[in-house]
Every structure is written in C-alpha cells, then in structure tokens.
Amino acid sequence: GGMLDQISFSGGKFTRNRTVVHAVNNVSLDIRQGETLSVVGESGCGKSTLARVVIGLYPPTSGEIHYADQRVDNLQGNARRPFRTKAQMVFQDPYASLNPRMRVRQILEEPVRFHKPELSDDAVRAKIAEVMQQVGINPEWAERYPHEFSGGQRQRISIARALVLDPEFIVADEPISALDVSIQAQVLNLMMDLQEQRKLTYLFISHDLSVVEHISDRVAVLYLGSLCELASAKEMFSRPQHPYTKALLSAIPRIGKGFQHIKLSGDVPTPIRLPSGCVFHGRCPHAASRCRHEVPKARTLESGTVVACHGVEEGRI
Ligand code: SF4
Numbered sequence: 001g002g003m004l005d006q007i008s009f010s011g012g013k014f015t016r017n018r019t020v021v022h023a024v025n026n027v028s029l030d031i032r033q034g035e036t037l038s039v040v041g042e043s044g045c046g047k048s049t050l051a052r053v054v055i056g057l058y059p060p061t062s063g064e065i066h067y068a069d070q071r072v073d074n075l076q077g078n079a080r081r082p083f084r085t086k087a088q089m090v091f092q093d094p095y096a097s098l099n100p101r102m103r104v105r106q107i108l109e110e111p112v113r114f115h116k117p118e119l120s121d122d123a124v125r126a127k128i129a130e131v132m133q134q135v136g137i138n139p140e141w142a143e144r145y146p147h148e149f150s151g152g153q154r155q156r157i158s159i160a161r162a163l164v165l166d167p168e169f170i171v172a173d174e175p176i177s178a179l180d181v182s183i184q185a186q187v188l189n190l191m192m193d194l195q196e197q198r199k200l201t202y203l204f205i206s207h208d209l210s211v212v213e214h215i216s217d218r219v220a221v222l223y224l225g226s227l228c229e230l231a232s233a234k235e236m237f238s239r240p241q242h243p244y245t246k247a248l249l250s251a252i253p254r255i256g257k258g259f260q261h262i263k264l265s266g267d268v269p270t271p272i273r274l275p276s277g278c279v280f281h282g283r284c285p286h287a288a289s290r291c292r293h294e295v296p297k298a299r300t301l302e303s304g305t306v307v308a309c310h311g312v313e314e315g316r317i
C-alpha cells in the first residue's frame with residue numbers, strides 16, 4: 001500500500017445521546033509519518049474521544065480526517081477497509097479489551113480472517129506466531145485464554161492484535177496506565193522497539209507527563225476539547241507557553257522543578273456547556289476580559305510551537 005505521509009484531523013463536535021459534547025472543539029492536528037505525537041490533558045479533556053474519532057470508532061459530526069491524502073471519515077463499508085487495516089488502536093484496559101471466551105489464537109486470527117481472507121491457514125498461523133514472538137509472548141501459548149496471562153502479558157497480546165494486520169499507524173489510549181508500575185516501562189519499551197522495527201507512527205494518549213516527555217516527538221495539550229499548545233517535546237518541556245501547559249508541568253515533581261508552581265483553582269467545567277471565549281479562562285491566573293469573550297486562535301511562534309492564548313499573543317505572559 002501507499003506510504004503514509006501524514007494524518008490530519010480537524011474536528012468536531014460529537015453528538016452522543018442527543019447531547020452535543022464538545023469533546024474536541026477546534027483541534028487540528030497533523031501527525032507525521034514515523035513520529036510519536038502525544039496528546040495530554042486532564043481526564044475529560046477529550047483526548048480519548050479524539051483517539052476514537054481519529055481511528056474511526058466515533059464519527060465526527062463536523063471536521064474531517066485525512067489519511068495519506070485521502071479523506072477517510074466519510075468512507076463506507078469496503079472503502080474503509082484499507083484504512084482499517086493501516087490504522088489500529090490499543091486500548092487502556094487489557095482486561096476489558098480482550099474477549100475472555102476467546103483463545104489468544106482466535107483473538108489474533110479474527111482480524112486477519114476478516115481483512116485478509118486470501119491468506120492460507122499456514123500463512124495465518126505464521127503471522128500469529130510472528131506477532132506473538134515480537135511482543136514477547138511464547139507462540140506456544142496461543143491456545144490459552146486471556147485470564148491465564150498477567151496484565152502486562154494481556155497488554156502485549158492487545159498490541160499483537162493491533163500488529164497482526166501490519167498497520168502503519170497506531171493510536172494508543174493510555175496503553176500502560178492500567179498496568180502495575182513495575183511493568184509499565186517494559187510495555188512502553190516494547191512499543192518503542194516495535195515502532196523502530198516496524199516504522200510505526202503513534203498517536204499516544206496519556207495523562208502521564210513523565211512518560212510523554214520520554215517517548216514523544218511532539219506533544220499536544222488539550223483542555224475541554226480545545227488545543228492549547230502543540231510543540232516538540234523538547235520545547236514543551238523546556239519552554240512551555242500556554243498557562244495550562246505551565247500548570248500541568250509545574251505539578252510534576254521532577255519535570256516541574258524549573259517552573260514556578262501553579263495551582264489550578266476551580267473545577268473543570270462540563271464539556272456540554274463550554275465556557276465562552278477561552279475555555280480555560282475560569283481557571284487561568286492570567287485571564288483578562290478579552291479572554292472571556294473571544295476564542296484565542298492558534299498561532300505558530302518562531303520556535304515552531306503552536307499556542308492558542310491571548311496573553312501569549314499580547315506578550316504579557
Ligand atoms: Fe489564560 Fe486568556 Fe490565555 Fe486563556 S487566553 S489561557 S484565559 S491568558
């Protein structure tokens with residue numbers, strides 16, 4: 001298939017239960033081939049929704065998703081298949097995402113049978129053994145059930161399932177946060193090794209900024225579905241621009257060392273009724289009257305950092 005150049009996303013409101021949830025409001029992202037783009041923000045910021053919209057699990061009610069120059073969010077049925085093989089998702093919870101009544105072999109076989117019915121039984125078996133090996137699970141365990149594995153092993157099996165169609169692009173929604181701390185690094189390192197070996201592109205959803213600093217090429221910060229800042233990991237972690245980014249970083253003991261500690265006050269407002277103007281204004285220590293009325297536009301600074309903030313634009317932050 002054609003090589004992935006970039007994935008772009010602009011969205012979108014999402015209608016669920018007839019309530020319009022502004023899960024990702026003005027977010028526009030280009031994901032570059034071979035990179036890890038991380039999306040961070042507190043829970044409720046829309047990052048999981050963003051992941052599901054990008055992968056096609058939820059339709060955007062506005063906005064578009066382009067994959068390697070092709071619009072994919074409006075494709076139906078068979079036309080969607082190429083994208084559905086090239087883009088795969090790894091979920092947070094390896095307990096919930098693997099069917100307990102299926103053997104590992106069946107779990108891994110299902111997508112291959114569906115998307116590549118032309119493959120022989122031998123080829124399918126070989127593919128399953130290959131991906132099990134690659135994620136560090138003994139292929140001889142293929143007839144076992146998920147409950148016979150540890151949490152870390154189950155997440156390896158989830159990753160194997162994502163790899164079995166030889167994807168180019170993987171969306172990982174908090175892939176290690178449900179795991180014991182002692183095995184998080186192993187699974188993360190596995191994902192990084194696989195990225196190297198398979199030239200994968202990652203969209204990595206996380207709330208853990210020390211992980212994000214470690215693995216990302218670029219980082220996008222979301223607040224209530226709005227993009228606050230998008231920057232290289234190096235810029236983000238050395239010179240954060242947006243007040244919300246600064247607050248997030250200052251709360252991390254190790255990373256926050258160089259930053260003035262900023263305590264956020266107030267609750268995160270509900271995404272059903274978004275605040276006017278800058279969605280962060282109710283919690284921002286730099287909010288001015290303009291911030292309450294006018295939505296800040298995303299602007300690119302000389303450093304390449306994209307930031308949406310009136311205060312930064314006005315040079316007062
Ligand atoms: Fe704070 Fe205003 Fe910037 Fe929003 S636009 S982050 S309220 S200074």
Ligand code: MG
Pocket residue numbers: 047048174
């Ligand atoms: Mg989530």
